[in-house]
Amino acid sequence: MDRSPRDELQALRRLGTLEQAEPRKGDEAVRDELTCRAGSYVQTDVDAWLAHALAAHLGHYADRAAREAAAGFLAPPVLAHAALLAALARLTPGAAVDQLALAARLTAADSESVGGLAAFLTRAVTTGSLA
Template identity: 70%
Template sequence: MWVPKGANVREAQRNAARADEFQALRELGTLEQTEPRDGDEAVRDKLTRRAGGCVQADVDAWLAHALAAHLGRHRAPAAREAAAGLLPPPVLVHAGLLAELARLIPDAGVDQLASAARLSTSEPEAARALAVFLARARSEAS
């Protein structure tokens, strides 16, 4: 599909501005209070190239939480499906594990679930298996 050159420039400028916003919110400790918007997956990629792994880990955790909790643009099933096609597997595994843990312990805080991010990154198959196990346990208990 042909896209006018000006549209690509405007999109790149929007992504750069949103990446700046992510960095500032992260530095202020308020990233988790931000709701995801269209295009944040592309911003994640830009931020990764610009700022490196430390910022990426925080943004990935934020995106996984937003996806699991259906926040912002992720309220719509189509948006969650679109995000799933753009995010790397560890973020998706993290989101799945968070969703199951939140069903198990609804009032658990994000800081209490930080190990889910580490597990999803270091052992994605184990995290996926744990999420499936928790979903099965929940359905059998119902």
């Protein structure tokens, strides 16, 4: 019996192995379905997983077009979280995901400000003003 992507994602969550999985095309829709089924409850573990995958270009996000398309599918807090993770990774190459857990907490507190912080850090790194 074939399991739906939603069932697979839920099974990975229950097993505690979600962070080891690479995202596939359509996982953004699965995230939305999970959120709708949960009565708009945000799936923080799924959001953090998608943000990390997007920032690190994992799975189908290795393709630039998939990353650009994700911007139209993922919620702004997920995109802000991904942007902050990417900016922090440029500042501290080799940082482990658990070392960047503060990004998820900041995003949960104020995703709009996190987006601005990510843009600021990206500009600073690009122009070399943080070097």
